[in-house]
Amino acid sequence: MPETRELTLGEAVREALAEEMRRDPRVFICGEDIAEAGTVYKVLNGLVEEFGAERVLDTPISEAGFTGMAVGAAMTGMRPVVDVMFGDFSTLVMDQMVNQAAKIHYMSGGKWKVPMVMRATLGATRRSAAQHSQSLHAWFCHIPGLKVVLPSTPYDAKGLMKTAIRDDNPVVFFEDKMMYRLKGPVPAEDYTIPFGVADIKRAGTDVTIVATSSMVQVALGAAKLLEQAGISAEVIDPRTVWPLDEKTLVESVKKTSRAIVVDEGYGRYGVTAEIASVIAEGAFFNLEAPVKRMGAMHVPIPFSPPLEDATVPTEQTVFEAATALCG
Amino acid sequence: MPALEMAQETGKIVSWLKQEGDAVSKGEPLLEIETDKAVVEIEATADGVLAGVKSREGDVVPVGVTIAWILAPGEQPPVESSISAPSARKVTGQPQAPSATPAPAQTIAPAEGGARISPKARRLAKERGVDINRIRGTGADGAITSEDVLAAAETPPLSAAPAQAAAALSAIARLMAERTTQSWTQVPHFYLVREVDAGALLQAREELAPAIERERGVKITHTDLLVALTARVLRKHPKMNASWAGNAIQLNPQVNMSVAMAVPDGVVGAVIPNADGAALGDIALQRRDLTERARSGRLRPADLAAGTFTISNLGMYGVDAFNAIIAPPQAASLAVGRIAERVVAVNGQPGVRPMMTVTLSGDHRVVDGAQGAVFLNDLAEAIRAPGETLRS
Numbered sequence: 029m030p031e032t033r034e035l036t037l038g039e040a041v042r043e044a045l046a047e048e049m050r051r052d053p054r055v056f057i058c059g060e061d062i063a064e065a066g067t068v069y070k071v072l073n074g075l076v077e078e079f080g081a082e083r084v085l086d087t088p089i090s091e092a093g094f095t096g097m098a099v100g101a102a103m104t105g106m107r108p109v110v111d112v113m114f115g116d117f118s119t120l121v122m123d124q125m126v127n128q129a130a131k132i133h134y135m136s137g138g139k140w141k142v143p144m145v146m147r148a149t150l151g152a153t154r155r156s157a158a159q160h161s162q163s164l165h166a167w168f169c170h171i172p173g174l175k176v177v178l179p180s181t182p183y184d185a186k187g188l189m190k191t192a193i194r195d196d197n198p199v200v201f202f203e204d205k206m207m208y209r210l211k212g213p214v215p216a217e218d219y220t221i222p223f224g225v226a227d228i229k230r231a232g233t234d235v236t237i238v239a240t241s242s243m244v245q246v247a248l249g250a251a252k253l254l255e256q257a258g259i260s261a262e263v264i265d266p267r268t269v270w271p272l273d274e275k276t277l278v279e280s281v282k283k284t285s286r287a288i289v290v291d292e293g294y295g296r297y298g299v300t301a302e303i304a305s306v307i308a309e310g311a312f313f314n315l316e317a318p319v320k321r322m323g324a325m326h327v328p329i330p331f332s333p334p335l336e337d338a339t340v341p342t343e344q345t346v347f348e349a350a351t352a353l354c355g
Numbered sequence: 356m357p358a359l360e361m362a363q364e365t366g367k368i369v370s371w372l373k374q375e376g377d378a379v380s381k382g383e384p385l386l387e388i389e390t391d392k393a394v395v396e397i398e399a400t401a402d403g404v405l406a407g408v409k410s411r412e413g414d415v416v417p418v419g420v421t422i423a424w425i426l427a428p429g430e431q432p433p434v435e436s437s438i439s440a441p442s443a444r445k446v447t448g449q450p451q452a453p454s455a456t457p458a459p460a461q462t463i464a465p466a467e468g469g470a471r472i473s474p475k476a477r478r479l480a481k482e483r484g485v486d487i488n489r490i491r492g493t494g495a496d497g498a499i500t501s502e503d504v505l506a507a508a509e510t511p512p513l514s515a516a517p518a519q520a521a522a523a524l525s526a527i528a529r530l531m532a533e534r535t536t537q538s539w540t541q542v543p544h545f546y547l548v549r550e551v552d553a554g555a556l557l558q559a560r561e562e563l564a565p566a567i568e569r570e571r572g573v574k575i576t577h578t579d580l581l582v583a584l585t586a587r588v589l590r591k592h593p594k595m596n597a598s599w600a601g602n603a604i605q606l607n608p609q610v611n612m613s614v615a616m617a618v619p620d621g622v623v624g625a626v627i628p629n630a631d632g633a634a635l636g637d638i639a640l641q642r643r644d645l646t647e648r649a650r651s652g653r654l655r656p657a658d659l660a661a662g663t664f665t666i667s668n669l670g671m672y673g674v675d676a677f678n679a680i681i682a683p684p685q686a687a688s689l690a691v692g693r694i695a696e697r698v699v700a701v702n703g704q705p706g707v708r709p710m711m712t713v714t715l716s717g718d719h720r721v722v723d724g725a726q727g728a729v730f731l732n733d734l735a736e737a738i739r740a741p742g743e744t745l746r747s
Contacts, residue, residue, distance in 0.1 A: 285475050285501065316473040316500055355495035 031216040038071040038208035040182035041147075044189035045072070045109065047218065049079050052107060055193060058085040058094050059111025059147075068113060069149075069208050091120035095146065099128045099198075102144040107193060112148040114156075115202060118164045121146065129198040130173030143196045145189075151204035151242055151292055152340050158328035161336070163241075163293040168200045169270045169302070175199045175223055176270045180244035182212040184267055187221030194220065204242035204292070224271035228280070232262035235286040235350050238277055238303055239265060243290040243341060250346035257347075259354050269299050277303065278310030285316035286353050290341050295323030317353045322346060356416045357397060359390055359656045367415045368422065369394055369526050375408045379425060386422075387526050393623070393656045394526035401425050407432035472499040483508045531621035538680050542599075543719040546678050547727045551735045553694045553711040556580055559741040563635060571636040578614065578668045579639040581691060584737045584744050586610045586630035589664055592730045596663045598684035599721050605684075613662025613682065614642060616649040624682050625649055626662040635745060670694060676712035686721035689734075690714040711738075 035043065049055045056079075057072065063086040066073035076084040087094040091112060098108035112121060125146060132140045150163035168174045177192055177199060179185035185203070192199040229244055230251050239247035244265045251261035262280055266273055281287045287307050291299040300321035307319050322341040330336045356366045369387035373379050379399040386397050399405075403425040410422040424432045472480070472487055476499045480487050483504070490507045492499035556577065564575050589596045589610045598605045610631040613624035625645035627638055648654050664686075667679045670693035679690040692712040699708050713734070717727045737744040 285473075312474050313478040314475050316475050317495065317498070352495060355493070355498070355500065 032213045033216060034211050035182045035186075035214040036208060037179070037182045037185050037203070037210045037212070038069060040186040040212075040214050041071055041189055041203060042073070042075065043214070044186040044193075046075060046078065048190060048193045049075075049083060052193075054105060054107045055109065056083040056085060056101075056106060057109045057111060058087050058098060060087055060089055060091075060113050062086060062111050067111065069205060071203075071208060072111070091117050092124060095121040095124040096128065098144050098146075099124050099132070099142055102129075102142045102198075103132060103140050107143050107145075109145045109147060109193065112146060114160050115148040115150045115164050116159050116162050118148060118167060122167070125168065125174065125198065125200070126171050130171050133197065134173065141196045142198045143193075145192045145195075145199045145201055147201045147203065149205040150202045151206045152324065152329045153336055154205055155331060155333060155336065157331040161329035163202075163291075163324065165200070165202045165269065166291075166293045166298045166302075169299060173198065174270070175268060177201045177223070177268050178241040179203065179267065180207070180229075180239070180241055180265050182210065182214045184221060184227070184265070186214055187219050188223075188267060190218070191220045191223060195223070202241065207242045207245070210245065221267065223268045224273050225268075226264050226266045226273035226276040228262065228276070229265050230261065230263040232260040232284065234260045234284055234354055235288065236262045236264060236277070236280040236284045236307075237288045237290060237346065237350065238307075239263060239290040240269060240299060241292060243292055246341055246343050247290055247346060249343035250350065253343060253347040254350050257351060259350060261350060266303070269303075272303070272306065274306050274310060277307055281307050281311040281319075282314040285311075285314050286350075287311075287315075288320040288322060288346065288349055288353065290322045290346055292340055293323055294326055295321055296326050298323050317355070320349050320353055322349060356410075356418050356420050356422055357388070358418045359388070359393075359395055365415050365417050366390055368410050368412050369529075370412050371408065372396075373399075373405045375405055375423075377405050379403060379405050389526065389530065390656055393654070393659045394530050395656055399425060401427075403427050403430075471497060473501065476501045476504045479504045479508075525620040527618060527623070528620040534682070535680050538683050542681050542683055544678075544681060545717050545719050545724060545727075547715045547717070547724065547731055548676060548712060549715075549731045549735055550710055550712050551738045552699075553577075553709045553738065555739050555741055556711070557694065557709055559745075562742075567636040567639065571640055573636065573639045573643050575635060575639045576642070577670065577694065578666065578691075579635060579642055580741060581668065581689075581738075582612045582614060582627060582630055582642065582666055583633070583635050583638050584741055585664070585666060585689060585734060586612050586633075587744050588730065588734045588737050590631045591733060592726070594722050594726055595687050595717075595730050597686045597721050598663065599686060599718055600684065604686075604721050607663045609661075609663065611661050611663045613665040613685070614645070615665060615667035615679075616646055618649050618652065618654075622667075623649060623654060623659055624662050624665050625654060625658050626660065628661070664688070666691065670711070676714055678714055679716045681716050681718055683718070686718045687727070687730075688716040690716065 061067060062072050063076040063081055063084050095110050098110045101108045129142045132142050150165060152161040165176055168176045177188050179188050192201050230248060237247040247263045251263050254261045262284055264280055289300040289303045293299050300323045304319040304321050325339045329339055367389040369389045371386045372384045380402045381399055383399045384396045385399045388395055388397055405423055406426045407424040410416050416422055479501050485504050485507050487499060490499050490503050493503055494500040560580055567575050593606045596607050596610055609629055611626050611628045612630035613626050615622050616625050627641045630638055665682050665688040668691040669677055670691055674692050676692040677690050679688040681688050694709050694711045696707050697710040698705050715727050715731055
């Protein structure tokens with residue numbers, strides 16, 4: 029019987045990185061405050077002790093620089109993991125990720141590949157104000173050549189991180205900073221989770237709630253409330269928003285006839301828009317109601333706690349949306 | 356779908372008198388169409404075989420849309436990819452205008468204000484042949500859900516028996532039934548009754564009749580006189596000549612007198628337009644023409660259109676007085692009883708006078724009792740002095 033322990037999501041990510049670094053000497057990590065500090069969230073605690081400063085590389089505050097360095101390293105055979113402390117700093121890495129990492133394989137006629145992972149955080153409600161609270165993963169989904177991963181549980185985080193590191197293409201891996209202490213069962217043995225395979229986190233019959241990252245936990249909480257109200261909600265986590273498991277989403281909505289899409293990024297032009305469109309196209313003649321999207325409000329994330337809490341979806345707002353949808 | 360009136364936008368197929376595949380000859384009655392004014396028989400426009408019948412009885416079809424073909428021997432109906440009459444879809448709100456680029460069949464969202472229905476429910480309704488117009492939605496904001504459709508599919512509409520009974524009615528009888536029911540149930544009627552001395556009216560007829568008969572070849576009737584007098588009094592009472600427009604009162608610039616006429620299966624209101632300015636002889640001529648055509652079933656929709664006030668005279672049947680049902684959107688109607696000799700007070704003494712009872716029906720959304728009373732008073736004055744009024 030394989031051993032399964034309870035780990036936090038942060039521990040699961042660290043375990044995946046450590047196991048991959050042990051397995052493959054080409055894997056290294058670079059970023060700000062990742063070595064002795066172990067990142068601001070202590071996710072990488074202990075790695076520098078085991079693997080040394082050459083493979084757990086503290087960099088200056090220079091996101092564009094060390095991301096570009098990682099792209100070059102990947103092209104020459106290494107498998108770098110770039111640590112971008114806040115997803116908000118994606119602005120600084122965009123040229124390297126969009127015009128270099130995502131394009132090299134294509135523009136070199138397949139001669140070069142860029143097997144790198146960019147890790148970053150997303151998520152609000154940490155009272156970090158407008159420049160450290162955004163969820164900008166949708167930007168990367170828009171670019172052909174990039175894969176985008178959004179784990180919602182410790183189990184998924186470990187399995188998906190291993191797949192990301194072993195993928196020969198650039199992968200962007202977003203972790204919700206509010207989920208690092210979320211605990212869940214994680215097998216000790218080696219396992220991977222394929223990209224493009226959604227996970228039905230909870231089966232239901234009346235409404236499908238498609239949720240990503242920490243919004244999966246919000247959706248599961250809402251589903252419990254809905255159960256008390258006599259509504260059976262199915263919660264689906266795409267796990268990777270690109271590639272996207274369209275079939276599982278559409279099949280679920282064909283069954284339930286109603287859908288809510290919850291993602292912590294901005295609602296406008298966001299991940300919810302894309303997924304809602306996929307559902308509307310695939311399950312139109314099974315829809316009982318319009319597809320409901322829920323994302324962050326179209327405002328800078330406020331510092332004020334009451335205002336910040338009102339900016340993003342909660343169990344209560346998802347519950348209310350679902351009951352309204354079910355009439 | 357032919358246009359039978361200037362403002363007609365749709366027509367309802369009342370019945371097909373010929374069936375698909377029947378041979379028809381030009382001029383033969385083909386089908387009956389109902390506009391909002393009348394039921395009209397449509398004749399075949401050519402010899403041939405009736406084919407490609409797209410619209411069924413009860414369908415409301417925009418003017419200009421093909422409802423069937425008459426084929427010469429060897430011809431086939433044209434293959435149409437998307438053009439089709441919006442069959443079975445009841446027209447609500449603004450009717451669809453005939454369009455050069457017809458919308459694809461069956462994929463049109465309901466008109467704004469129409470039933471809200473989910474895509475799933477719409478698909479199920481189509482698959483199971485359920486008429487969504489008879490479903491009350493139970494979903495959010497009253498939307499029709501798939502459950503509503505499935506429930507409706509299990510409770511079929513009322514059996515065919517009443518429908519057959521309705522089909523047994525003639526078109527005009529059915530139209531009368533619909534219109535009077537609509538008026539009686541929706542228009543808040545009130546009535547004002549007034550007895551008038553008809554002596555001067557009788558006298559006026561005797562005086563005016565010979566000249567008009569000589570010059571115009573028509574005998575004037577009491578009804579002609581009352582039409583002329585009432586029309587002239589209406590000029591001073593525009594609200595009595597108004598229409599109820601759903602949420603507003605619309606004053607009508609013309610006084611078009613509608614005269615109730617018996618036809619074999621019911622009653623219709625034939626219109627004498629601009630009667631307030633028409634000479635008595637002209638009114639009599641028009642009234643005679645309309646009466647004759649009404650009796651022979653040859654009234655045209657235009658004969659029944661745009662009346663603004665109705666006079667109904669049952670005096671010739673010996674009726675003393677009665678209450679008329681208003682013909683919406685008209686605001687009022689005058690019911691005229693017989694002229695009978697009665698003992699009444701004349702200058703403080705019992706005297707025998709030719710008396711007549713007129714009853715005004717009013718739509719209380721447009722007019723009220725006081726306004727109606729003033730109008731009736733003016734009308735009574737006009738009947739007491741017809742010559743003066745006719746010269747006005």
